[in-house]
Amino acid sequence: MAHTAGRTASRVQGRLAAATSAFGARPGGRRHPVAAAVMVLPMALLLAVVFGGVEAVVTQASSVAGILGR
Template sequence: MADTATRTILRTQGRKAYAAFGGGRSGPRRHPLVATAMVLPFAALLVIVFGGWDAVVTQASSVGVMLGR
């Protein structure tokens, strides 16, 4: 017979360790506009530093087409 109890214990311990290191969800989800406001300054800095405005526009356009907009 298979030793399922040991495997179950190992799986649950692995999940606890995953959650302890920030892998699990902690607290409510962030609103998409708040997340966008957090990312935009960093994105603008990357565009300025690397001069990739054309690449940003191309990628945004591709994502828009892929989403059907």
């Protein structure tokens, strides 16, 4: 049984490496910033819409515009 654990771990690592390379990961565990943004932005936009973050951003932007306009 001990000899199969090593093979299973190596297969899992191989699959993980293949999956991360599909999403723009670089050797050493670093991901290209554009790939990271593409992965994060859809969820960020969804959360902003669901929890009302869009209105908060608009309110803050109009406040800053008012301050800068004075």
